[in-house]
Amino acid sequence: MLQVRDLEVSFGRRRVPALRGISFDLATGQRLGLIGESGSGKSVTALALLGLLPENAHTGGSIRLNDHELLGRPERDLAPLRGNAMSMVFQEPMTALDPTMPVGRQVAEVLRLHAGAEAGPARSRVLAVLAEVGVPDPVRVADSYPHQLSGGQRQRALIAMALINRPDLVICDEPTTALDVTVQARVLAVLDQVLAAKGAACLFISHDLAVVSQVCSEVMVMLEGRIVERGPIARLFVAPEHPYTRGLVATARLDLVEPGARLPVVEDFYDRATGAAVPQ
Amino acid sequence: MIQQVLGRVGIFAVSLLGASAVIFLVCSALPGDIAQIMLGEGADPAALAALRAELGTDRPAVVRYGGWVAGMAGGDFGVSYLTRTPVANLLAPRVGVTLWLVGFSMGLAVLIALPLGMLAAQKQRHWQGLLASSLAQVGMAIPAFWAGIILVLVFAVSLRWLPANGYVPLRTDPLQWALHLVLPTVALAGVQAAVLVRYVRSAFIEVLAEDYYRTARSIGWIPWKAMLRHGLRNAALSLVTVVGLQLSSVLVGAIIVESVFALPGLGSLLLSAVAQRDLMVIQGTVMFLVLAVLVINFLVDLSYLVIDPRLRPGVSR
Numbered sequence: 001m002l003q004v005r006d007l008e009v010s011f012g013r014r015r016v017p018a019l020r021g022i023s024f025d026l027a028t029g030q031r032l033g034l035i036g037e038s039g040s041g042k043s044v045t046a047l048a049l050l051g052l053l054p055e056n057a058h059t060g061g062s063i064r065l066n067d068h069e070l071l072g073r074p075e076r077d078l079a080p081l082r083g084n085a086m087s088m089v090f091q092e093p094m095t096a097l098d099p100t101m102p103v104g105r106q107v108a109e110v111l112r113l114h115a116g117a118e119a120g121p122a123r124s125r126v127l128a129v130l131a132e133v134g135v136p137d138p139v140r141v142a143d144s145y146p147h148q149l150s151g152g153q154r155q156r157a158l159i160a161m162a163l164i165n166r167p168d169l170v171i172c173d174e175p176t177t178a179l180d181v182t183v184q185a186r187v188l189a190v191l192d193q194v195l196a197a198k199g200a201a202c203l204f205i206s207h208d209l210a211v212v213s214q215v216c217s218e219v220m221v222m223l224e225g226r227i228v229e230r231g232p233i234a235r236l237f238v239a240p241e242h243p244y245t246r247g248l249v250a251t252a253r254l255d256l257v258e259p260g261a262r263l264p265v266v267e268d269f270y271d272r273a274t275g276a277a278v279p280q
Numbered sequence: 281m282i283q284q285v286l287g288r289v290g291i292f293a294v295s296l297l298g299a300s301a302v303i304f305l306v307c308s309a310l311p312g313d314i315a316q317i318m319l320g321e322g323a324d325p326a327a328l329a330a331l332r333a334e335l336g337t338d339r340p341a342v343v344r345y346g347g348w349v350a351g352m353a354g355g356d357f358g359v360s361y362l363t364r365t366p367v368a369n370l371l372a373p374r375v376g377v378t379l380w381l382v383g384f385s386m387g388l389a390v391l392i393a394l395p396l397g398m399l400a401a402q403k404q405r406h407w408q409g410l411l412a413s414s415l416a417q418v419g420m421a422i423p424a425f426w427a428g429i430i431l432v433l434v435f436a437v438s439l440r441w442l443p444a445n446g447y448v449p450l451r452t453d454p455l456q457w458a459l460h461l462v463l464p465t466v467a468l469a470g471v472q473a474a475v476l477v478r479y480v481r482s483a484f485i486e487v488l489a490e491d492y493y494r495t496a497r498s499i500g501w502i503p504w505k506a507m508l509r510h511g512l513r514n515a516a517l518s519l520v521t522v523v524g525l526q527l528s529s530v531l532v533g534a535i536i537v538e539s540v541f542a543l544p545g546l547g548s549l550l551l552s553a554v555a556q557r558d559l560m561v562i563q564g565t566v567m568f569l570v571l572a573v574l575v576i577n578f579l580v581d582l583s584y585l586v587i588d589p590r591l592r593p594g595v596s597r
Contacts, residue, residue, distance in 0.1 A: 050498055052497055079501070080500060087498065
């Protein structure tokens with residue numbers, strides 16, 4: 001369904017590279033995690049897929065969605081795909097909704113933009129999808145402004161917006177990072193459910209291996225604009241190949257650390273300067 | 281909501297009273313005795329005293345101030361020293377002229393500045409954006425009176441499309457009324473639009489960096505529509521403040537433009553009153569202008585509550 005080949009992105013006149021040729025495939029309904037530290041190129045990948053990179057970005061390579069090339073297509077061809085064939089759940093539920101518009105209208109907009117739905121039927125669909133993402137009181141939430149809702153409710157509303165048109169691909173960029181841990185678990189469970197219900201493929205971006213493992217079975221590890229490893233999460237935990245992945249796994253398995261011992265860091269396993277493994 | 285509105289009414293009343301005191305103090309501190317001016321240099325002292333008593337200028341300042349404020353509360357702005365006409369009667373036919381001019385100018389300025397500023401923000405790295413910004417820079421450097429003169433030379437003298445000056449009341453002839461207002465409105469609006477473009481541009485550059493704008497793009501809005509649909513109202517919060525502040529400078533600009541186009545508005549009344557030292561008319565006119573500015577600011581304050589749901593009281597969370 002989605003084929004990315006040698007995707008390169010650089011910024012500005014000096015062409016500072018952000019992605020150095022990444023390639024991956026995503027099948028219909030498949031869930032793929034994308035993990036890496038800040039600045040590794042995860043969010044740039046997401047924005048490149050949607051065609052929402054800033055103006056000073058230069059791109060190369062190929063992105064094919066359902067056998068149509070997306071890279072280099074003009075805005076008027078891409079806009080109808082966004083929110084319809086592919087959608088995105090952003091990181092910041094606090095600021096990702098328009099503060100001056102009731103949440104329900106913002107969800108309904110996605111419907112009306114693509115399906116041309118009338119206000120009446122749109123509203124009942126909005127209430128239904130809000131209920132689907134686990135909003136306890138859909139009518140109240142739909143009529144509320146974002147500032148009247150909690151972070152978890154806002155993130156559910158954003159998930160509802162991303163899924164209401166049954167897209168083929170949902171890109172989740174750290175969707176739970178801004179939420180506290182208990183809310184995070186519930187939102188992830190909801191996301192897992194609705195993705196399954198709608199049969200949508202998902203590219204799930206996170207810096208947290210534990211979070212990714214709740215939604216995805218397979219994961220790619222990104223480092224400095226390259227994908228250094230891809231594999232099933234279970235295998236990655238047991239037998240990480242790349243020294244950087246080994247470091248990531250160690251920092252995610254804090255339960256293995258002896259009480260009082262120094263917490264592991266990635267640099268214990270991976271030497272950034274040389275790119276080689278640190279001898280254990 | 282009612283409490284907030286009442287609070288703002290209170291601020292409004294206090295500002296009005298403070299402004300009246302300042303206006304009165306400044307006018308009283310002006311050198312020159314109106315009775316002396318009216319009767320001329322070598323006038324009879326008894327006649328001077330009689331005239332002062334008649335005008336009320338022999339009373340202590342506090343008494344005069346009290347009388348003036350109490351009168352205004354009842355709609356009586358005092359009586360012109362020179363023509364003995366009530367100031368309210370002088371103001372009444374002229375208020376409309378100035379309000380039309382100011383209202384149309386500000387409206388036109390917003391209509392010009394909004395699309396231009398949005399273009400300048402959206403295309404900030406392209407030639408369209410740079411052109412819009414440069415136009416604004418040039419526009420800001422052109423004084424309204426000069427723009428007025430050029431407009432008259434081109435559209436009234438050379439092309440003969442529009443009248444060069446004068447005014448026809450709306451009730452007399454709506455078409456002529458409109459035609460007479462076109463050039464003064466454009467002259468006054470140009471500078472204001474140029475100033476406003478810069479604010480619109482920076483407000484929308486902020487919007488472009490907001491997460492909700494990115495969300496709007498991600499659900500399929502093209503840039504222009506995302507800006508209108510989700511940016512306009514958010515940008516309006518800061519722009520309403522600027523427009524409110526600009527309205528007071530438009531009122532000042534109107535005084536000059538009215539004299540360029542010989543419009544019988546408050547500005548020309550004020551200028552002639554100053555020339556004749558008719559203090560009562562000056563005080564009354566300035567007071568009325570202050571009232572207009574305060575009403576505008578009051579409305580701006582209230583508009584925040586309408587625009588931004590976060591400022592409305594109610595249950596949060």
